[in-house]
Amino acid sequence: MRLLLYFAIPALLLPACSSNRFYTPNTMQIPMLSEKGQATVQVGMAKNKHNSGWEVQGIYSPLSHLGLMVNHFDLHYSGNTYTDFSQFFYETEYKGKTRLTEGAVGGYLQTGPQKEYLISLFGGYGKGRTENRYLPQPDFPGTETYNSSWNYQRWFIQPALGMKYRRFQVGTGLRFVWVDYLNGDINSRVGQTETDRIALLEENSPLALTEIAWSFSWHLRPVVISLNSTAVVRGKNNIRELNLASNFVSLTVGLNLHELRK
Amino acid sequence: MKKLHLACLFLGVLILAAACKRDSDFNYYYYEPADYALLSQYLNLPDRPENYQSELPNHLMALGLSVRPVDYDKATLGRVLFYDKKLSKDGTISCASCHKQELAFADNAKVSTGVFGRVGDRNSIALGSVLSFSAYYGTDLFGPSGIPFFWDNRANTASDQNMASMTNPKEMDMSHADIVNAVQAQPYYEPLFRMAYGSNQITEARVSEAIAEFVNGIGSFKSKFDVEAEKALGYNAYSYLEKNNFSGFSAAENRGKLIYLENCASCHSATQSRPEMMKANNGLDATTVDAGVGGITNATDDMAMFKVPLLRNIELTAPYMHDGRFNTLEEVVEHYSTGIQxxxxxxxxxxxxxxxxxKMNFSTQDKSDLVAFLKTLTDQELLTDKRYANPFK
Structure with a gap:
């Protein structure tokens, strides 16, 4: 238990990503299922200087050791980036939003001397859309608001480990994701620099990323309040310049539906 | 166990599906589709602006020269304006009428003909040399105003130059209001101005700035001379010109180069980068026929003084001198050989x-060699460079 904390607290202290217009991970839902019929719905939010988002997640076990998961993620973000107008480089402000809806199926196992450990393996698929707006640069009267948008699909496999200790729950997991950029419309006037970045994204699609997540929950039956952190920790070398290695921190409030019935 | 098998099967399918490489289909567009459809009705423009930035060869960069960045949207707009005959009083003359790409943006008339058949005063100057470095780098030896424009140096910038031509009664004969009205009347300018300036507000200042952006982007640095100078470039930027033969030059061209360096370069530039002086009297006439710079400054010392042009593409820009009195390079060389007044x-x-x-008294061989060298200054690529071509359908 202590060991988990030692690893987890630094991860949570990482700053939330300052906005990422190419890919931002949603909160990894770490299953805390232990028996058939259990169901949890949780809503989450993330808010800081550059991000404002909400999430809805649900998980249900129709059969023992089998779970179904759904996630919806909706994030608005803003930030600054360097690009060019004709050949004049400048810093431009952008605003954007991304949303993702996905479903997953997986298995779980309760183990440990006191059945306190919950091991799970889920795999899933979802679709999403990202829309970015690059705002006019006052120093360049020729600039307007330019848009880039694309649709993507995402596959993932996530092994996870949860632990329950009285009212406290800790979860951690890895998520191996493949982000597949399907189609998009890019206004090249976002500048050659930014267009090159997007082209790099397209060229390397599907992006194979590894994400790590931590979740700390306080269980007040039937409510579960969680602080979550999900970070991209590994990607292809040639996409590192896209700054995908971001950390997404959210606060979720869950409701264990099966505890309502008891 | 059955559930475990099913789960494994599902994950296997998931991994296979995820591993499949699919081609993304991103549509990169520059103009809004409606804008491009409108432009395409009238113009042959690519779906994104050309790269109008001229790249200097190393042998010029070694001299400390550089070019300013060109705004591609403004240059695109300027290119359309440059070729648009509607910017003249009778709708028959554009900038390109007297600055023809196939002639290195000069005219083959002694003096060009403007609107209503009106005849101009002086020979059209080639624009391939307009990319005047010093005009944008005011700290050089020419001072803050850089290399001026027109034979009489009356304009300090390409913007001033093109506005003066558009309003000249013998050229395009437009008032500022005429220019704005003529541009506003053409539907293709609305998106072009919006792309260049962020709004479709049309002013004569924007018109002239855009034309200048296009004209200032025209670079001519791919002549045989440039190729050879590049090959011969050493750490001393000038030594390669003065001491060594160029390996790719013929014997006549190399001899001509030496003659040029000894007799011509002190005014016209050894490196073909910029003239060594802004104005000169080159002895065309013993008396003042055309006051030239003196007509602008009224200074006695400036009478019959004229702009010293760069000689890039000189082979293509006949007739020569401010009044187009010489039809061939041989006549020009003969003037300097025996005809200076x-x-x-x-x-x-x-x-x-x-x-x-x-009296330079060139031999027949000298004259022939000098002309051979002058022809190495021709940049054939400039003549067909699609970036500078007429965009109108």
Whole structure:
């Protein structure tokens, strides 16, 4: 238990990503299922200087050791980036939003001397859309608001480990994701620099990323309040310049539906 | 166990599906589709602006020269304006009428004909040399105003130059209001102005700035001379010109190069980068026929003085001199060989001493070699470069 904390607290202290217009991970839902019929719905939010988002997640076990998961993620973000107008480089402000809806199926196992450990393996698929707006640069009267948008699909496999200790729950997991950029419309006037970045994204699609997540929950039956952190920790070398290695921190409030019935 | 098998099967399918490489289909567009459809009705423009930035060869960069960045949207707009005959009083003349790409943006008329058949005063200057470095780098030896425009140096910038031509009664004869009205009347300018300036507000200042952006982007640095100078470039930027033969030059061209360096370069530039002086009297006439710079400054010392042009593409820009009096390079060389007239303002480089005009007395071989060298200054790519071509359908 202590060991988990030692690893987890630094991860949570990482700053939330300052906005990422190419890919931002949603909160990894770490299953805390232990028996058939259990169901949890949780809503989450993330808010800081550059991000404002909400999430809805649900998980249900129709059969023992089998779970179904759904996630919806909706994030608005803003930030600054360097690009060019004709050949004049400048810093431009952008605003954007991304949303993702996905479903997953997986298995779980309760183990440990006191059945306190919950091991799970889920795999899933979802679709999403990202829309970015690059705002006019006052120093360049020729600039307007330019848009880039694309649709993507995402596959993932996530092994996870949860632990329950009285009212406290800790979860951690890895998520191996493949982000597949399907189609998009890019206004090249976002500048050659930014267009090159997007082209790099397209060229390397599907992006194979590894994400790590931590979740700390306080269980007040039937409510579960969680602080979550999900970070991209590994990607292809040639996409590192896209700054995908971001950390997404959210606060979720869950409701264990099966505890309502008891 | 059955559930475990099913789960494994599902994950296997998931991994296979995820591993499949699918081609993304991103549509990169520059103009909004409606804008491009409109432009395409009238213009042959690519779906994104051309790269109008001229790249200097190393042998010029070694001299400390550089070019300013070109705004591609403004240059695109300027290119359309440059070729648009609607910007003239009778709708028959554009900038390109007197600055023809196939002639290195010069005219083959002695003096060009403007609107209503009106005849101009002087020969059209080639624009391939307009990319005037010093005009944008005011700290050089020419001072903050850089290399001026027109034979009489009356304009300090390409914007001033093109506005003066558009409003000249013998050229395009437009008032500022006429220019704005003519541009506003054409539907293709609305998106072009919006792309260049963020709004479709049309002003004469924007018109002239855009034309200048296009004209200032025209670079001509791919002549045989440039190729050879590039090959011969050493750490001393000038030594390669003065001491060594160019390996790719013929014997005649190399001899001509030496003659040029000894007799012409002190005014016209050894490196073909910029003239060594802004104005000169080159002994065309013994008396002042055309006041030239003196007509602008009213200074006695400026009478019959004219802009010293760069000689890039000189082979293509006949007839020569401010009044187009010489039809061939041979005639020009003959003038410097035996025909220089003494004028009180005759350039010191062309004086034999005191009030005597110099006679260079080139041999027949010298003349032929000098012309051979001058022809190495021709940049054939400029003549067909699609970035500078007429965009109208």
């Amino acid at each position: 003494y004028h009180p303002n005759l350039s010191t480089e062309l004086r034999a001493g005191g009030a005597q005009a110099k």
